[in-house]
Amino acid sequence: MASLGALSAVSVPAAPVLAADAAPNPWFDPSYVTDNWDTIVGHLGQHVRLTVGAVLLGALIALPLALLARRTRFLAGPVLGLSSIVYTIPSLAMFAFLAPFTGSLSATTVLVGLTLYTLVILVRNFLAGLQGVPADVREAARGMGYGSARLFLRVDLPLALPAFMAGLRIATVSTVALVTVGVITGNGGLGQLIVGGLNANFYRAEIVTGAVGCVLLALVADVLLAGLERLLTPWTRAAR
Amino acid sequence: MDEGGAVSAFGDAFVYLNDPFNWTRSGGILDLLVAHLRISALAVLLAAVLAVPTGVLLGRSGRGGGAVVVLSNVSRAVPTLALLTVLAVTPLGFSELGTVLALAAFAVPPMLTNTYVGFREVDRDVREAARAMGMSRGQMLTRVEFPLALPLVATGVRTAAVQVVATATLAALVGGGGLGRIINLGFGQQDHGLILAGAVLVAALALLTELVLVLVSAALTPGPRRWPVRPVRAPRAGQPEPTSSGVPL
Numbered sequence A: 001m002a003s004l005g006a007l008s009a010v011s012v013p014a015a016p017v018l019a020a021d022a023a024p025n026p027w028f029d030p031s032y033v034t035d036n037w038d039t040i041v042g043h044l045g046q047h048v049r050l051t052v053g054a055v056l057l058g059a060l061i062a063l064p065l066a067l068l069a070r071r072t073r074f075l076a077g078p079v080l081g082l083s084s085i086v087y088t089i090p091s092l093a094m095f096a097f098l099a100p101f102t103g104s105l106s107a108t109t110v111l112v113g114l115t116l117y118t119l120v121i122l123v124r125n126f127l128a129g130l131q132g133v134p135a136d137v138r139e140a141a142r143g144m145g146y147g148s149a150r151l152f153l154r155v156d157l158p159l160a161l162p163a164f165m166a167g168l169r170i171a172t173v174s175t176v177a178l179v180t181v182g183v184i185t186g187n188g189g190l191g192q193l194i195v196g197g198l199n200a201n202f203y204r205a206e207i208v209t210g211a212v213g214c215v216l217l218a219l220v221a222d223v224l225l226a227g228l229e230r231l232l233t234p235w236t237r238a239a240r
Numbered sequence B: 001m002d003e004g005g006a007v008s009a010f011g012d013a014f015v016y017l018n019d020p021f022n023w024t025r026s027g028g029i030l031d032l033l034v035a036h037l038r039i040s041a042l043a044v045l046l047a048a049v050l051a052v053p054t055g056v057l058l059g060r061s062g063r064g065g066g067a068v069v070v071l072s073n074v075s076r077a078v079p080t081l082a083l084l085t086v087l088a089v090t091p092l093g094f095s096e097l098g099t100v101l102a103l104a105a106f107a108v109p110p111m112l113t114n115t116y117v118g119f120r121e122v123d124r125d126v127r128e129a130a131r132a133m134g135m136s137r138g139q140m141l142t143r144v145e146f147p148l149a150l151p152l153v154a155t156g157v158r159t160a161a162v163q164v165v166a167t168a169t170l171a172a173l174v175g176g177g178g179l180g181r182i183i184n185l186g187f188g189q190q191d192h193g194l195i196l197a198g199a200v201l202v203a204a205l206a207l208l209t210e211l212v213l214v215l216v217s218a219a220l221t222p223g224p225r226r227w228p229v230r231p232v233r234a235p236r237a238g239q240p241e242p243t244s245s246g247v248p249l
Helices: A002-011 A030-035 A037-071 A073-088 A091-102 A107-131 A135-143 A148-185 A191-199 A204-232 A234-239 B003-017 B020-024 B029-061 B065-077 B080-088 B096-120 B124-132 B137-174 B180-189 B192-220
Strands: none
Touching: A030 A037, A030 A204, A037 A073, A037 A107, A037 A148, A037 A191, A037 A204, A073 A107, A073 B192, A091 A107, A091 A148, A091 B003, A091 B137, A091 B180, A091 B192, A107 A148, A135 A148, A148 A191, A148 A204, A148 B065, A148 B080, A148 B137, A148 B180, A191 A204, A191 B080, A191 B137, A204 A234, A204 B065, A204 B080, B003 B192, B020 B029, B029 B065, B029 B096, B029 B137, B029 B180, B029 B192, B065 B096, B080 B096, B080 B137, B096 B137, B124 B137, B137 B180, B137 B192, B180 B192
């Protein structure tokens, strides 16, 4: 310890001057955004593609799982238990588990990992929505001669739609944030700007552009989905 | 990657994890684990000191539910990686303090929400009865409201703690410490064995944290045992909902 103290006393000057202190390094710089517009749009495009892909794939897998879990009651427990275990696995570890199979520098790794997380959120919300459909209503529809496809489309889907949309909104917003971790494979969408700025001698304008871009993207996606929900469920407005 | 590559990666990971020197050397797995746990514990403690009293105050008065919802929704939209990076380029620099602050910021919403709901949902009649028995406000808090709210408060703390342990991994991406370094190094060297070894360690730590905290909160909670696996309900709009799983970042 004593030798360490002596060493640091010798080697560290009293007031270290970093390159970052000398050059102007503003947090917000509009010229960064305009000068690098094409790069930013490219990363934004990847961010959107990964988010939409993961949420759509997750929804396509989650719906049959939720229907199955409702139909066979004993499956609901294991499905939910397994999904909460998946949710506990940190995203970086998830991508790391997938890397040997899907490639450590491929966007597929990120897409598959994100799909697993959206799957977890969506199965829970889809199942909650389906279980919220009153049994009497389904019984009545069946008594009126509805087949299972028509029962789902005309009865289950409209009644469970608010819960479905709530799940989709949560999944989308979380996925937008999670895409940034894909930076470990070089496919992190706007996360590339965050870590890229850090590696480019702590370029604050680039970091803030990536960070603010992620938050704005999540906000826009949430507002769009909220608008879609309003369009799809006109009867909830009439009731109020 | 072909199937053979994946299989050999599992072999390499096993060899890496089975070598005692990889655990005990300076900067090895044990050192990283200690740093990981120290950062996580500090972040959870800091967040609890901020969130639990605030949740108690708001929940008892029944006010601020909208603000709690907004806070938890906004925190879901902010990438943890972004906050970690932004704090790293402030004067805080690449210190453990920066990591602790970033992780604590994301641990506040689940704790706050669950504490809020726990205290708000204490039965009005029970409060009335406690007041009629001549309890002071302090006695009501410690002997009536707190025990009744404890299961939800414990769920909030557990959710936040598991989330913090999981997200502490990301600190490695911005030059911080912790077990994420192994994964980061593995990706940097394109070493699939190392990547898998890091993944196993990080995932095991997260699952173990969850398990230990479930057992601890079950042991501490008075009354009939309440296990965290609760039936799913459709979410209500505009009302804070207790969370039993956090953001997986």
